[in-house]
Structures are given as C-alpha cells and as structure tokens.
Amino acid sequence: MIAVVMGITAAAALGIYFIKLDSQELEFVQGPAISILVEKQDYKVGEKITIGIINTGTTEITFSNELPSLRIRALDGTVFFSTNFDGLQLTPNQKHVFEWEQLKNDSSKILEGRYVIDSFAYNPDKQKISDSVTVNILK
Numbered sequence: 001m002i003a004v005v006m007g008i009t010a011a012a013a014l015g016i017y018f019i020k021l022d023s024q025e026l027e028f029v030q031g032p033a034i035s036i037l038v039e040k041q042d043y044k045v046g047e048k049i050t051i052g053i054i055n056t057g058t059t060e061i062t063f064s065n066e067l068p069s070l071r072i073r074a075l076d077g078t079v080f081f082s083t084n085f086d087g088l089q090l091t092p093n094q095k096h097v098f099e100w101e102q103l104k105n106d107s108s109k110i111l112e113g114r115y116v117i118d119s120f121a122y123n124p125d126k127q128k129i130s131d132s133v134t135v136n137i138l139k
Contacts, residue, residue, distance in 0.1 A: 051099070054096075
C-alpha cells in the first residue's frame with residue numbers, strides 16, 4: 001500500500017515538473033536579459049512559426065550584425081537559417097516578432113526534426129546575451 005501511494009505521488013510530482021518545464025512563463029530580471037517565446041512546442045512541416053524576442057531585463061539591449069540576431073539550428077549545431085536585426089534596440093519589456101516560414105537560408109524547405117532557435121544581442125556594456133528554445137517540426 002505504501003509503495004502504491006509513493007508511486008502515485010512521485011508520478012504526480014514528475015507530471016507537474018514536466019508541465020512547468022514546458023510552460024513558457026517569462027521571468028524578468030535585474031540587468032540585461034533576453035527571452036524567446038514561441039506559440040507552441042510542436043509544429044507541422046510548412047507551418048509558420050511566430051517567434052517573439054523579448055527584453056526581459058531592466059536595461060536596453062541592441063542587436064548587431066556581428067552575431068546572428070536569430071539563428072535556427074539542428075541539435076548537432078548545423079545552422080539552417082540565420083538573420084540579423086542590425087541596429088534594432090529593445091527597451092525593457094519590449095518585444096520584437098519574427099515569422100519563420102520554415103525555410104533555410106537557401107530558400108529550401110526544412111525537414112521534420114527538432115530544432116533550436118537562438119537569439120543573440122548585446123547589453124549597453126557590449127556583453128553578449130542570449131537565449132534559446134527548442135521546437136519540434138513534425139509531419
């Protein structure tokens with residue numbers, strides 16, 4: 001009886017942990033910070049992906065052409081798409097939205113799989129800040 005109760009409790013706790021891990025709650029912090037939000041975790045091949053890049057810090061952040069502002073890569077690091085928002089500045093709590101049509105830099109279509117979306121910016125002291133999120137592209 002004790003083992004059954006412990007098993008149910010552990011399963012419930014693990015379920016709550018995974019739900020919180022999957023939820024995309026923003027955490028605002030003191031100093032520079034950047035966060036990426038997507039509408040959902042799983043997309044169909046060819047479905048437009050709306051990516052929100054948000055300044056979740058208390059200082060202005062700037063995008064430069066020295067680093068890709070937005071990069072989409074495979075889990076092994078292979079970069080399929082990148083773009084720059086050169087000169088774009090986001091004040092605290094400001095959001096920039098980018099829509100990705102699931103195309104590579106050469107305009108060919110992306111295949112199904114798991115991809116990492118990275119974003120890079122600079123704080124006022126020219127230090128790099130970044131965030132990433134993983135999405136699944138399914139048939």
